[in-house]
Amino acid sequence: MRVAVLLLLGVVEARGPCFFNRTQEHCVCYNLSQKSIGSVIQCLAASVVEFWGGELERYTAQPITDLEDAPTVLGSLIIKKIIFGDLLVPEVLLARVLRFFSYTHVEELVFKSCVFQGRGNWAGMAGQGLPILSLQFHNVTSAPLLGREEEFSSLGTWLETLQELAVTESRVTSLPCGIGRLFKALHSLDLAGNSLGDESLLPTFCQGAFPQLQVLSLQHNELTSYPGICQSLRLLPETLRIFNLSAVGLDEVLRPLPPHLEVLDLSRNHLRAVDISLSFLRKLFLSQNLLEAAPSLGNCPRLDTLYLENNSIAELPWEEVKLLGVLREVALDGNPYSCSCSGAGGLQALAATGHLGQGWPQDYRCHLPPGYQGWQVKDVPVSGLRCHSVAVIVPITVVLVLLGLAGA
Numbered sequence: 001m002r003v004a005v006l007l008l009l010g011v012v013e014a015r016g017p018c019f020f021n022r023t024q025e026h027c028v029c030y031n032l033s034q035k036s037i038g039s040v041i042q043c044l045a046a047s048v049v050e051f052w053g054g055e056l057e058r059y060t061a062q063p064i065t066d067l068e069d070a071p072t073v074l075g076s077l078i079i080k081k082i083i084f085g086d087l088l089v090p091e092v093l094l095a096r097v098l099r100f101f102s103y104t105h106v107e108e109l110v111f112k113s114c115v116f117q118g119r120g121n122w123a124g125m126a127g128q129g130l131p132i133l134s135l136q137f138h139n140v141t142s143a144p145l146l147g148r149e150e151e152f153s154s155l156g157t158w159l160e161t162l163q164e165l166a167v168t169e170s171r172v173t174s175l176p177c178g179i180g181r182l183f184k185a186l187h188s189l190d191l192a193g194n195s196l197g198d199e200s201l202l203p204t205f206c207q208g209a210f211p212q213l214q215v216l217s218l219q220h221n222e223l224t225s226y227p228g229i230c231q232s233l234r235l236l237p238e239t240l241r242i243f244n245l246s247a248v249g250l251d252e253v254l255r256p257l258p259p260h261l262e263v264l265d266l267s268r269n270h271l272r273a274v275d276i277s278l279s280f281l282r283k284l285f286l287s288q289n290l291l292e293a294a295p296s297l298g299n300c301p302r303l304d305t306l307y308l309e310n311n312s313i314a315e316l317p318w319e320e321v322k323l324l325g326v327l328r329e330v331a332l333d334g335n336p337y338s339c340s341c342s343g344a345g346g347l348q349a350l351a352a353t354g355h356l357g358q359g360w361p362q363d364y365r366c367h368l369p370p371g372y373q374g375w376q377v378k379d380v381p382v383s384g385l386r387c388h389s390v391a392v393i394v395p396i397t398v399v400l401v402l403l404g405l406a407g408a
């Protein structure tokens with residue numbers, strides 16, 4: 001029985017050793033090649049299998065035979081995730097073998113550092129569903145996607161059930177509108193580390209594209225203007241719950257933001273001020289910006305987590321301390337604190353609530369006044385003469401005056 005033949009793309013066996021870790025049910029094979037079926041067989045008991053390197057292109061012309069028992073054999077495997085890395089993948093081959101995944105229980109398919117070569121004929125996949133729910137491409141190259149919407153529509157039956165898609169670090173400049181419309185159930189889309197510009201988002205998120213999307217990651221692209229991004233994303237329905245705009249180069253935040261957001265990551269941008277009003281927001285990430293004050297939170301009644309590390313916040317007035325004090329988790333380390341009595345006192349009071357994360361006390365340091373520069377905020381005295389001079393000096397003066405009077 002040509003188990004390995006079935007396991008892989010239907011035609012490839014592995015040479016070179018496979019390493020199987022039984023505890024982790026994880027198998028890694030290097031250098032896919034024709035011979036040495038024995039090494040691959042041990043991977044059949046794994047739930048995660050990785051294939052790195054080798055030559056798939058040699059199998060492009062080979063007919064696919066001996067597959068009568070494919071449903072039984074493939075159906076008995078427990079493999080849930082397959083990773084292909086460092087491979088040249090002829091699209092013709094992929095198009096021919098993809099349907100065999102319908103007999104398996106593979107839910108996650110990952111391609112890392114692969115080059116997809118040529119164009120395949122996907123017509124054989126028409127009407128075919130697959131168990132694969134998550135599809136990931138990282139650092140891959142392929143023929144341009146533009147103009148191939150028709151071709152890929154044969155994959156529609158499968159793609160409309162796909163839940164997660166990641167195409168990262170792959171120099172993507174745009175996803176054609178028609179492709180986004182195929183992903184009817186997609187709830188997570190990760191496009192980090194590509195070359196998307198403000199104007200290329202508009203066709204990608206056209207009317208009807210990704211109608212169920214809840215999680216979108218666009219960090220490390222070539223986006224510049226927040227209004228531009230919002231304009232392009234305005235058609236994304238109200239389903240978006242998690243929005244990751246970390247390190248996208250924003251210098252301002254404008255409305256409208258998707259109204260039902262629960263998690264918003266705006267860290268590592270150039271924001272100087274933030275005014276956000278989102279009634280469902282629970283987590284807000286603003287680390288590594290240029291903020292000089294904590295954002296006002298009155299319009300985010302459900303907020304429980306706020307990260308403000310490495311900004312330019314010098315002081316937290318008492319009003320802010322009170323507001324921040326009701327959150328479950330706050331991180332404020334790495335700011336240039338002014339250790340005035342109220343500044344240091346406010347932070348110490350906040351720390352006493354126990355909600356300041358791991359950075360307290362070591363990463364909370366004074367920048368001013370000069371006498372306390374470099375001190376940990378926790379060590380700054382906030383009681384006694386320095387801070388309560390009025391409270392201390394006035395009664396003492398009164399006592400002295402009274403004593404003076406009595407003496408006279």
Ligand SMILES: *[C@@H]1O[C@H](CO)[C@@H](O)[C@H](O)[C@H]1NC(C)=O
Binds near residue numbers: 020021022023024
């Ligand atoms: C299998 O994985 C476990 C957990 O990571 C590790 O402790 C163990 O050393 C691995 N076994 C082999 C044979 O690599």
Ligand SMILES: *[C@@H]1O[C@H](CO)[C@@H](O)[C@H](O)[C@H]1NC(C)=O
Binds near residue numbers: 114141
């Ligand atoms: C990306 O993939 C190419 C092959 O297409 C490979 O040569 C390169 O080393 C990969 N880069 C990284 C950072 O993995």
Ligand SMILES: *[C@@H]1O[C@H](CO)[C@@H](O)[C@H](O)[C@H]1NC(C)=O
Binds near residue numbers: 192245246263
């Ligand atoms: C946003 O993306 C960055 C970079 O990939 C990641 O480190 C961060 O954890 C993400 N934020 C959230 C809230 O998941």
Ligand SMILES: *[C@@H]1O[C@H](CO)[C@@H](O)[C@H](O)[C@H]1NC(C)=O
Binds near residue numbers: 288309334
């Ligand atoms: C804040 O800056 C410090 C020092 O540059 C760095 O080690 C730390 O990772 C940063 N923290 C965050 C949350 O960005």
